[in-house]
Amino acid sequence: MAFRTWAKLFGATLGAAAAGGASQLGLAYGLGILRLTRVVDVTARDQWMAQLAWVAWIAMASAVIGAMVGRRALPPHAGAGTRLVAAVSAALGAAIVVPLTMEPARTAQIAGVRPVFIIGVCAALGAAVGIVAAYAAVSHAVARWNLTAVGAGVWAIAIVSVAPSMAPSEPLPATRLGVIDASFLSDSVTQRTALFTMPALALICGVAVGVAARRRAMPTLTVALSGLAGPALLTLAYLVAGPGSGDQRYQVVPYWAAMTAAGAGVLGSVLVAVLSRGPAVPADGSGPVKSRPTPDRPPLPRREAQTSSAIAQAAAVAAQRSEEQLRPSDTGVFTVPPEEGGASFNGFAPRPQPQPVNAPPVAPAPVSPPLSTSPAPQPRGRNGQGDEFVDWVSGLGHR
Template sequence: MAAGAGAAQLGLGYGLGIVSWQPTGDSATVWVSSLAWVTWLAASSTVIGAICADRLAGAGAPVPADPHSFGGQALVVAWRVVIALAAAVGSLIIVPLVAIPARTPRPDNVAPYFTAGGYAIAGLILGLLVAVGALAARAVAANIIASSAWLWTLAVVAVADVVRADGNTATAAQLGTWQFTDATWVRGMVNLPGALLMLVIALLIGALAAWPAGRRGDNRVGVAVSGLAGPLLVAIAYLLAVPALGEHDQHMSAFVIAPYAMLAGLAGSVIVSAVGPRGYHAQNRAARRAAADDRDARSAAEYSDWAAALAEADAADSRRREQDEDLPEPLPIPTGATKSREPVTVGAAELDSGAADMESDAYAPPRAYGRTYSSDSAGNRAYAEDTVDDEPAPKLNMPAATGTASVAPLWPSAEPVTEEAPAKPSGRTKRGRGKPAE
């Protein structure tokens, strides 16, 4: 396929007089134009041959079991490199088809056939590198094909215009631009209408060639850089041809503008890549809306949990307060109560009702659980507290209670008891102040 594309394009160039190796009056201009065309022909033929071979391979192309694995990707890349190398081998047919017609000696070049063949090989290597990218991204392949179609259309129209005016076809068609005769020149080097034509066409082809791939959802990196492929082949061709410096030279104008045409083509494809595939913005809006709804739902759930925790804390606090209110109030401690603890006999008989006037009645506990407590402090208190000091009370030699006999109280009551109370110890002090009791 590459050999057929190269032979067909070179034959079209020879037939239209675009490529010419014979010395003429304007020999330097024709030579530079022919070298640029040959370089571009070899590169574009290699890329076109690789694209066609890859499409025709069909089921013959290797299909990895896991395309996303390292081995699968290596297999795909190796297949693309093999296809590109095969296309480069086919494009080698351009070298003899260029070198043999260019063997006529020239005043400025003693071996023109060697130079022409070398430019063809340089274009072939350039096409080999671009072909690998064209096989990886369909947008790149579309840009190469569209650019080639535009360049040949422009060349055929230019030759037809020169033939109508009985002009020289060898200098009529220029690679990638139109030779405006009555035009505005910028600093004597840039043909303004021709420069604008190159920039606008590169921008349009970059956008239009990338549009189908971009809308299909192809790799966005391949879509973005696709606009660079076609103008790149033209810029490299002019760079290798190296036109001579001179004012109002059409080739110098194209040589200067070619790099900017690359940027214009890149801008067109980048715009398409930014637009994205069909429904891309709607999907993004839906995704953003779903993310916002999910964020709101999480916030509402967190707020509900926080409110439930607060409500539970309030309920627990209310229950605790209710429990505190149900508890009995603590008994007040009389001001005259003592802190000293004295052992008493538990289970003593109840005193007469007149004992209510005694100081011990202030220590009578409340009624609880259906039990009645005596007003006698000696029968209900295990210890008495003294408000003065903590000196231990002296031991009392009291007889232990036996059987059902009643026990005399420790302190005298208002009415006499039936049994005689034991005498008080002589060493006891009143309220612990160190004074003997009266």
């Protein structure tokens, strides 16, 4: 990538993030949301921790703003390394929150706390987390939508909380991140709503972004995770600030609400991904949206239109004929002439057995083999000796 393109990308992301951080801090200072130049007693230390959550979240949101603006300067088909450079430059621009919060905190007096150091660390951690948020905003459209929706909702809640204090005689309220701290609500109602405000906001944004992603025929996994990015920043901001330790549970209640916000956002988008299984339809209702092929997802092969067979064509022609014009080959019914003698053909009657014309040949009688005529053998033994033995015995007597 050319040097001019790198310089344009770095300058756009860095400048937009710095401008976003300064503008958000100016709005927070002007509305009285952030009041860093004050004396806080030990019993009110949770209010100081609520300010830290705002500082961390503003740093994260500033990095996201820089990434969204710098995305326009990215070259076509930018790789992961280029997007990471854009995210890092956005986080560097968001680091302007660090000096803009440390300088007012020099006059703050917090019992047992070094306010300048603590607020600088929280702002720096928020800018570091902003690298991940900025990279998600550059890489995925659903992350940009959800971050924008949740960010707008957080600022809308803050403005609603401080709106009654704009009257001349009303004091400035202590506004917590993602909590309706309006003066027209009692303390008990405020504590109850603090437990449900952020999860409800995350759930609504998750459902809205999930529906938008589903209508654009995005993958199911993308739709299911479309409600994660924005609520995750609220969770991380409260993790940086801490849960607090006051007896009135001023910071503990919104802390645990923020811990469940990410899960609520994912729940909303997962419900959309599971329940919306029909084909995606565009806004004008013209028809289903066809997903465009990408290098990772090539187009599916198309089947050529098959011509009808000869049998189907013959059947179609036969269906247009009248009953008088039908032929046996069209209906498959053939007329069989009657048999001799006037009997009609019955296909279910038993068929007669065929009779043999000639008698079967008689098998020849077996012939026994001839008897043997050889003389019987002469027995051997003492009583049956031959003539030679008798003559030998007779000769012994004449000697």
